[in-house]
Amino acid sequence: MLLIVTSLLCCAPVAKSCLQCDSKIRLLNEDFGLSAPTVAEQIEIHMICHHAYETYKETSLQRMGVIDPSTLYRARTEYQSEFDRFLKTKHTGPLTFEAVQIMEKGRRILEKHLDIFIRDGLLKQRVIDCVSCRYKIYMCPSPSGQQDCGEYPVQAEEGGQAVLNCFVPWHRLLVGKSEYHYSWAPGVPGTKKLNQSDFRPLVVTDDSSVILNQLHVDEQGTYRCSLRENETVFYQVTFSVTVSPLPNQTRRPPVTLPTPPPGDEYSPFLHTQGWLAPLVALVTALSLAASVGLAVVLGREQRRSQRGGGGGGRTNTHTTRSDGDQVLSRMKMEVKIVAKCK
Numbered sequence: 001m002l003l004i005v006t007s008l009l010c011c012a013p014v015a016k017s018c019l020q021c022d023s024k025i026r027l028l029n030e031d032f033g034l035s036a037p038t039v040a041e042q043i044e045i046h047m048i049c050h051h052a053y054e055t056y057k058e059t060s061l062q063r064m065g066v067i068d069p070s071t072l073y074r075a076r077t078e079y080q081s082e083f084d085r086f087l088k089t090k091h092t093g094p095l096t097f098e099a100v101q102i103m104e105k106g107r108r109i110l111e112k113h114l115d116i117f118i119r120d121g122l123l124k125q126r127v128i129d130c131v132s133c134r135y136k137i138y139m140c141p142s143p144s145g146q147q148d149c150g151e152y153p154v155q156a157e158e159g160g161q162a163v164l165n166c167f168v169p170w171h172r173l174l175v176g177k178s179e180y181h182y183s184w185a186p187g188v189p190g191t192k193k194l195n196q197s198d199f200r201p202l203v204v205t206d207d208s209s210v211i212l213n214q215l216h217v218d219e220q221g222t223y224r225c226s227l228r229e230n231e232t233v234f235y236q237v238t239f240s241v242t243v244s245p246l247p248n249q250t251r252r253p254p255v256t257l258p259t260p261p262p263g264d265e266y267s268p269f270l271h272t273q274g275w276l277a278p279l280v281a282l283v284t285a286l287s288l289a290a291s292v293g294l295a296v297v298l299g300r301e302q303r304r305s306q307r308g309g310g311g312g313g314r315t316n317t318h319t320t321r322s323d324g325d326q327v328l329s330r331m332k333m334e335v336k337i338v339a340k341c342k
Contacts, residue, residue: 018060018067019110021133022076028083036095045099052103056110060130063114068127075113079106151238153189154223156215158246164239166225167208178229179204186221189240199224215243 019025029049036042060067067075086102129136156162166180183199202223203210212219220243226236 018072018128018130019056019075019079019106021128021130022072025076025079028080041095044096048096048099048103052106055107057130059107059111060114065130066127067114067130071113071116072128075110078109149235149237151240154239154241156241157244158215158217160215162212162215162241163209164212164223164225165209166227166237178227179206180208181226181228182210183224184221188220189222189242194222217243217245219243
């Protein structure tokens, strides 16, 4: 009966803080309370658990009192690891003292992850209320009243690329149609104070990052990204992009082969003028001989046809003489050409 009462006490509704909004963490603490050897220790552990919930709530209220699901998941995973290590360790002191130690470690884990979650800039997102454990839409103002989420240096080489990443952990939890507005102020970053009028609009996109390709030196400057919905600016990020010029490249002169010295026996171009002219004359003489032989053969064939042709002999003779004259004149012209070549 006492075990049932203790179990009901651990399951009773309490002011749950962010870490205990996770059902796995609640069951983990409840099982730990029921594992005590005596009823008195079980009740005392329950009171320690209740006090830990209050300290968790105070810690979260000091940091806006809300948490997003991804941050809660990271805190829960780390707390589970520490709790498993705690259960496997052999304890020599009182169990209640050990319970206080593990609950305090859970508070420090929650504090660490909430400090990471709360950042500069306006934040509009679906979060978990650390008191009611219910979801709600929350606007987190910057402690300094500014919307600037920092400035990041980006180094690139001429002809290379640079990635401007405007991503923050909560961007996927934003409600509504949000867009990333990118702008640019040319000039060497940090040389002068920039005003809003110095920035030129570049692109409006749904993507949280853009890539600058084939960068030139004159494209360096201050780039700014702001997340907006209608006229509301949630936050902005600044990138100082510096483009390093490539070193001057000296061109090598084309490699030329040296001229072979006079009298080089191994030169492939030696004595070409000595044997080129006789070769041309030989080819021309062979062509003339072939032409003369062809003309003689043709003349004999024509004379044979005249003897067997009868009355048409005068006409054939005249034709044969004309053909012979043409062959002779062609031969004379070729002889003149050969003479000129020599």
